[in-house]
Amino acid sequence: MIWRTRKVLIISGLLLLFVIICGVPYSSAAEKKHLVVIDPAHGGQDIGVKITESVGEKDVTLAIALALQKELAKEGNWEIVLTRDADKAISFEDRRKAIAKIKPDLFLSLHINAGFGKSAAGFEIYYPGFKDITDQKKQVKDGQKDVKNKYLNDSVRLAQILKKNLDTLFPRKERGLREADTPILEGMNIPAVVVEIGFATNPEERKKLLAANSQSEIAKTLAKSIKLFF
Template sequence: MRIVGDGAPTRITIWTDVAETADGLVTEAPGERKVVLLLSQNGYSAAGEGSGGVESWSLEPGRLEFVLDRPMAVTRMLRLPPTGKERAYRVILDLDTISPARYTVAARRDVKKLAKLETEMAAARAEATKQLAGGKWPAGRSPGGARKHVVVIDAGHGGRDPGAMALTGGKEKEITLKAALALRDVLEKGGKYDVRLTRESDIYVEHEDRVTLARNWGADLFISLHADAAGSASVSGASVYTISARGETRIDREATKNDWKIAIEDGTPERLNGLLEDLVKRETKTRSAEFAEFLLPQLEKAGPVLRNTHRNAGFYVLLAPDVPAVLLELGFLTNEADAKRLQSDKGRKAAVEAIAEAIDTYFEAQDLRLAAN
């Protein structure tokens, strides 16, 4: 965020990783004037000093407030998509000094609109939580029965697509399939999950079909397994990818193309549908990142990891709007030690047990959160 100007006018620019739609509304209380912006996607807290008529600002989950040191009006508000080198979304508010009387009139008008928006957003958040908690009946659950979390494991490449070639001999498609089958066996042995594989043999599955399968199965988590390659044989270690800001710009287009509709409960007011869909997508991104953070310390126990191990990318298999997903590079096949580790029973066992441990930790945290709500 940046605040520039002297009050006549002042411009506030806010950079976000997803599109925001709320208006900037003014409020008034004894001795206090504010501009309030409701953020449907934010889950963070921060605060700071202002300038140009803005005394200070504070950010809380769902709400950004600017405390004014004089009466000011929002004279213009722009919402800009990513363009060119600017990869973030932007919200721009132009403020200008007005008379106290005009400010009071504007605040009386905006307070009603603000209350209505807060009520609608609270309802949408509750519905989004319900959707992601299992509002539909996916595989592994039946009415009246306990629901198992659905974990979809995607073995990268396959069939006509061999993937990277291992320095020690062998192909990525073979290594990822063996790892996927081993991970399935470990998870099924525990009995806590309904485990599905996008492929169980040496066949090629189109990227969009992998995502579609996961959604049709009601996946609670999607893990795509790969093995990396580099120009230098010295590069080694595992890494985890979640969706990038640039990748997010493709989600709506691919969702429309492949009919990946976010299930909205019948009877939901039409005006809430767009907001609810945005909240589900945001929550999906957040949960993907949470799983990645649970996965990293487990991977470190199983073998080397890259520096800056949690990375962002626009890989197609990460584009589901409502399924938390990660792409896991198990190591570098161009590194002899990594290739040997991934092709050995011992190395593969260590890797899949690390992933399984992270899955357990992730769902335990999710279940505790839902119980608290």
Template sequence: MPGTPQIRPESLTGESATPRRRPVSRRTVLKAGGTLLLSVFAPLPALAAQILAVRVWPAEDYTRVTLENDSDLKATHLIIKDPDRLVVDIEGLQLTPTLKSLVAKIQSNDPYIRQVRVGQFTPSVVRLVFDLKAEVKPQVFTLAPAGQYKHRLIFDLYPVREADPIAAMIEKGDWSDQPGSTPVRPSQPPAPVAAPGTAVQAGQAAQAAQSPVLLKPEPAPGLPPVQTPAPADTPAKPDALAQRPAPTPDREKDKPMKVTRMITVALDPGHGGEDPGALGATGLREKDVVLAIAKRLKTRLEQHPNMRVMLTRDGDYFVPLGTRVEKARKVQADLFVSIHADAFVQSSARGSSVFVLSEKGASSSAARWLANKENEADNIGGVNVQRHDPQVASVLLDLSTTAQITDSLKLGKAVLGEIGGINRLHKGSVEQAGFAVLKAPDIPSILIETAFISNPEEEAKLRDLDYQDKLADAVVTGIRHYFAKNPPLAKSRIA
């Protein structure tokens, strides 16, 4: 009412009826807003890496354990003695059923791992303890995504004392105790076959024909005695291997003589382990079929008493490209034959091929494409770049001589001619490209693409055991024809 005095709340009984509002300062507003922003944008706890798959690849050469994951992992490791154990701590990881499944993947016949224990060591660290059967040299490294794989953490367990490849072949019965001297029984009928020496190097090609090393073989079990060779113009038949030996360049060489050494052939089944190679429409993996063919080829070659074979891998595990070449050189191989099954983006591509090394570029765009694809095997299979020896790589790249390529072309032509009797050829001549696996400087080397696994009809052929047998027979016949026409020099006895 007009004239009525205003009564303030604070005048009532000394207490205000409503709380007194203090003026809100600008600082208070800014402080509250900052707190709100911090609560909204504060970083969330880091998510643990996810293990996508675990794989174990046991082999005599080494055992590999692979953890595939969605991010790059950091791991530390140490060796503990008495008993031998490998302890690995992986950061940023939590125990999952996938990781626990590693325990069941260790096989009882693994040469190096007895068992593995997996546990959550700290809230963010998983510890793996590998109980070992023997002392090992572990290689622990990571691989960036490649091919079908994401990030991978790799444990390679190598033996401390690497096996001597020649000693291993002797133990398996693939190598005579005295490789430098194998007497031939004089009672046998004279039917010598040219045996090789070291690969012909520069300046030796002309001398090779003048100084061949000949071998008069004994009949292999289940095979008839060696017959007189067919005329040179007689077409080759893959199933006539046992009846037709390689011809000798000179009848005077038919005289019985002492064998100075055996023929050593290095067979290289491509891919393996982490690297499956090409895949067929029905799921046939290149690494599986080429290993099967290589084993059949090994059996047939060893039916001839003057031949022995070394496989660069005899199981499902990965071997780096350079290591394949080194293995062949360690056993002083006379030939290197790499076996593959081709694939192309178009399923209509078909036919078998034989390739040799080229120093001047690929003989065709298709050969270049294929070489680039095969040379990616180290990225997919997984090579520890810190363990890679650049000096060895330089030697393998730089020492490929014209003589080696010349001999390889002769071998390739002999083998291709025989394969053409059992399958259509993709191209009627030997092709050339920069295949890393063919770069041994002193060994004639070829790469056989047995068929296109990407072609449904040829994939079915590759599955067929009869085709695998015929292919192996054809390759053996081609190898024998090569040695008959190109007898290389003898080499010194293996120490």
């Protein structure tokens, strides 16, 4: 009898463990809203890179950001906030203040690259540098250091997911993941990256960046990557 009771106990214990392992993540994922801030860079007077006579980087980053917002909003558990949803100038400082107030779970800034001749092509992904942590003079407390480390590691993970997915959209066009002091990312305690989507100075990529269908392809790829991150 004792043996039998034990067996029953073990089986119920295993069942309970199974329910905990399988059940909890699903239920919490369904309830928790992911708050994401998308930053279409530039705007207003600041056109960014000139893509054609009438279209600037600010227009393409906004079009992709709006498409990305629409893509993620198809599922219920996402809240997407844009740093701008129209053609207006917003300073770095105002963007940073808005982000600090919103406290999102993820931050993605969108840019378009240019230069290095017509042949330069491909996307680049920047994540915040680890310099802050290793800088002894800043005397970051150990606890804070762990928190910061976690966010930086998350940013690298997000950058790697984006790279893998963008690789399928821009095959063999990856220019690398770059650790850099990007002003918009500075001091941000959340997973955060900047994506330079492609080169406006490359004829083939310029076509891709301007076409509505490829803008939506890019948005879908970014949405897929963000979903994979969570």
